[in-house]
Amino acid sequence: MGEKLACPGCGANYDIKSGHSESGPNLRNLSTFSVKVRKGELELTVPEHIPAFAKKKFLKRETIDPRVFVILGDNETSLAAIDALRSCFTGRIIVIPTGKYGSFENTDIMRRQIGPLSKNQCFLVEDDYLDRANIDIIRGRVNEINIEDRTIKVKGMRKPIKFEKLLVAWGAEKEKLQSSYPNVHYIEDRFSHAKVHNQLIKSKRVVVIGNTFETL
Numbered sequence: 001m002g003e004k005l006a007c008p009g010c011g012a013n014y015d016i017k018s019g020h021s022e023s024g025p026n027l028r029n030l031s032t033f034s035v036k037v038r039k040g041e042l043e044l045t046v047p048e049h050i051p052a053f054a055k056k057k058f059l060k061r062e063t064i065d066p067r068v069f070v071i072l073g074d075n076e077t078s079l080a081a082i083d084a085l086r087s088c089f090t091g092r093i094i095v096i097p098t099g100k101y102g103s104f105e106n107t108d109i110m111r112r113q114i115g116p117l118s119k120n121q122c123f124l125v126e127d128d129y130l131d132r133a134n135i136d137i138i139r140g141r142v143n144e145i146n147i148e149d150r151t152i153k154v155k156g157m158r159k160p161i162k163f164e165k166l167l168v169a170w171g172a173e174k175e176k177l178q179s180s181y182p183n184v185h186y187i188e189d190r191f192s193h194a195k196v197h198n199q200l201i202k203s204k205r206v207v208v209i210g211n212t213f214e215t216l
Contacts, residue, residue, distance in 0.1 A: 005030075020191045029083075029191060067091035070152060070161060072142065073098050073169030081167055086133045094136045094161060096154065098170045175210075187215075 004022070005014040013022045019030035034045040069085060071078050074097035085093060130137065138161070140154040151160035176186060185196045200206060208215060 018191070065089070065091035067164040068094060068162060069165045069167065070094045070096065070163040071167045071169055072096050073167075075169060078167075078169035081169060082130075082133055082135060091164070092136065093134065094138055094163070095130075096138050096140070096142060096152070 003016050005016050006012070007014075010025050011023075012025060014020065014030050015022060017032075019032040021029050036043045036045075067089075068091060069089065071081055071093065074095065078095060082093065082095070138154060138157070140156045142152060143155050144153040144160075145166070146152075146160075147166075149160075150163050150166075152163065152166070153160045177184065183199075185192070185199060187193060187196060
């Protein structure tokens with residue numbers, strides 16, 4: 001549709017030039033590559049930087065990067081954090097869901113529902129996403145968080161989880177205005193951060209609305 005790509009299954013929209021996700025439920029951006037036509041053949045240029053997703057078969061994360069990042073929560077903020085971290089971070093990422101059924105794990109709904117999904121039904125449509133990103137899911141109620149020792153105790157686990165960084169990704173959800181305005185921007189991923197940053201440089205007055213993690 002013009003300069004947009006629309007998924008017929010979930011209704012997600014993407015910018016056809018950059019592959020950036022403009023609206024959910026799928027928040028991951030599409031990969032883009034430089035292409036040329038030479039002598040009737042399509043030549044694709046592979047970027048020098050290979051994201052951590054593609055390194056799974058070749059890297060042993062414990063020996064290369066011993067750090068452990070823990071994410072509490074299973075909403076779109078948690079998914080955006082995974083996507084951002086795995087672009088360069090090769091250490092261990094542990095996600096502890098806070099809901100009974102994590103939003104970004106609800107991939108089965110794609111097989112059961114015909115038509116667009118609401119944003120709260122599914123944030124992810126790739127079955128192997130968490131596996132490719134080397135994400136460990138630990139289910140259980142968090143009994144204690146010790147910031148000084150950098151440990152988390154989860155019910156049912158004998159030993160606490162030691163971490164380097166802790167991200168709390170639960171609570172508020174983003175809402176979008178019914179109408180679109182040229183000077184209103186939404187923080188959704190690292191690409192939209194850069195876009196908003198460029199707008200901030202030119203702005204004399206900025207109004208921030210919301211109480212999500214992205215607001216901070």
